[in-house]
Amino acid sequence: MTADPALPLSFLGLFGDAVNFIFNQQPAETGGGLAQVGGPHQVLDLASEQLKVTALALALSLAIAMPPALWLGHRGKGERLAIAVGNAGRAIPELALIAIMAAVIGVGLGNLTIALSVLGIPPILTNTYVGVSQVDRGAVDAARGMGMTEPEIVRKVEVPLAVPTIMSGVRTATINIVATATIAPLAGILTLGDFIIARNVYGDAGVLAGAILVALLALSLELILAGVQYLLTSPGLRARRA
Amino acid sequence: MTSGIALAQVVLHNRSNPDCIQRNDIFCPGWAIDNIDRYVDPTVQHVVLVLASVGIGFAIAFTLALLAHRYRPLSTPFLAATGVLYTIPSIAFFFLLLPITGRGRTTAIIALTAFTLQIIYRNIMTGLNNVPPDIRDAGSGMGLTQRQLLWRVELPLALPEIIAGLRVATVSTVAIATLAVFVNGGGLGTEIYTAGRLTFKTGIILAGGLAIAMALVFDFALVTFQRYATPWQRAVPT
Numbered sequence: 001m002t003a004d005p006a007l008p009l010s011f012l013g014l015f016g017d018a019v020n021f022i023f024n025q026q027p028a029e030t031g032g033g034l035a036q037v038g039g040p041h042q043v044l045d046l047a048s049e050q051l052k053v054t055a056l057a058l059a060l061s062l063a064i065a066m067p068p069a070l071w072l073g074h075r076g077k078g079e080r081l082a083i084a085v086g087n088a089g090r091a092i093p094e095l096a097l098i099a100i101m102a103a104v105i106g107v108g109l110g111n112l113t114i115a116l117s118v119l120g121i122p123p124i125l126t127n128t129y130v131g132v133s134q135v136d137r138g139a140v141d142a143a144r145g146m147g148m149t150e151p152e153i154v155r156k157v158e159v160p161l162a163v164p165t166i167m168s169g170v171r172t173a174t175i176n177i178v179a180t181a182t183i184a185p186l187a188g189i190l191t192l193g194d195f196i197i198a199r200n201v202y203g204d205a206g207v208l209a210g211a212i213l214v215a216l217l218a219l220s221l222e223l224i225l226a227g228v229q230y231l232l233t234s235p236g237l238r239a240r241r242a
Numbered sequence: 243m244t245s246g247i248a249l250a251q252v253v254l255h256n257r258s259n260p261d262c263i264q265r266n267d268i269f270c271p272g273w274a275i276d277n278i279d280r281y282v283d284p285t286v287q288h289v290v291l292v293l294a295s296v297g298i299g300f301a302i303a304f305t306l307a308l309l310a311h312r313y314r315p316l317s318t319p320f321l322a323a324t325g326v327l328y329t330i331p332s333i334a335f336f337f338l339l340l341p342i343t344g345r346g347r348t349t350a351i352i353a354l355t356a357f358t359l360q361i362i363y364r365n366i367m368t369g370l371n372n373v374p375p376d377i378r379d380a381g382s383g384m385g386l387t388q389r390q391l392l393w394r395v396e397l398p399l400a401l402p403e404i405i406a407g408l409r410v411a412t413v414s415t416v417a418i419a420t421l422a423v424f425v426n427g428g429g430l431g432t433e434i435y436t437a438g439r440l441t442f443k444t445g446i447i448l449a450g451g452l453a454i455a456m457a458l459v460f461d462f463a464l465v466t467f468q469r470y471a472t473p474w475q476r477a478v479p480t
Binding site for chain 2: 182186208214
């Protein structure tokens, strides 16, 4: 690896180069200046790939974690299991997960989706369980007295009351997944992380541009999900929190 | 850094089963035993990364929490600011810092510290807020000043929440610190992402396993500390 030419004084300079990289195509560092990299077209391509794999993995985590967590939370059983899965999930090293997936199972969108969903399951499972099981038992008894069936109680009483806790799990899961999707190029799926990892192709400007884009993507997703959470929270609950 | 081919050549000279390495089987125990010493430095570097990040993160988050506890209006902006730092993926953070701090351990520690702030800050605030008002009143009634109330009553009662935050922050940081390899920050990631490739399965599993084991050890240490630091909790039958 060559010495890093970027010194504190050139910070604005490199930052400017990074912005330029995002908006204008330019010759690659390697390949004799024939290949063109950067520019809005490639940025959007890679960003949409990262969003796609994030959405797929999140959907898979929700599908796997949500039903058992709702059921266990409703029954108030399996607390140890729900908490243990949450704790164990945090200890999984992202890089080792992607590496083992790429080296053992193989590269590709399907495999990557499965690997990333592993990072989304623990927070969704734990938060959904905790949220539902902490719903006031008085409210549940009242619903039962009104003649609601058990699935109705989950759907109309417990989930609406647990939305803030459930959504905080979904947001953590999304951040974990989109962050790790950044190193997906190591597993053959080109996301915005390619700008960061393939420095020999994109140069220092490309690396910084990639970091800026990944940060913006994660922050935008977090803002969107905060908005979704606001919309999903019932107006009565919003008033009480404020 | 050593390439996979060089690794295989080195290994042929000792008691490892060369076939296992050649086939790149999922785990070659012979290679692991022969080469365990190469994991010492990365493990020590990893421990330093985690302890420095969580330690500095705790110092900053603790200061922020005490300020917000004293001056309530600060709590929302602090939560938002640490939330932004938490949301930016560490791998992006490393490279955002690159023009300022360059490649190396400092960059890794700054980014990992930024990640831990929100987790620790939020737990300290929750712990302090959960202290029952009656207990605060009782303390004031006994003549404790604000400062005495904080250090002798509120913080000890908030300790379980604070330790819970430290546990989450530490375990997550052990996992994320594997990414420090991308900015030459050292750590166990160097044994996973070798020479820009992810190919040697035994090495990946060994380094990943060491990271998970390290997370468990830190977690156990914090639980043990909590047990000794909060003797009154053991007296309460639950």
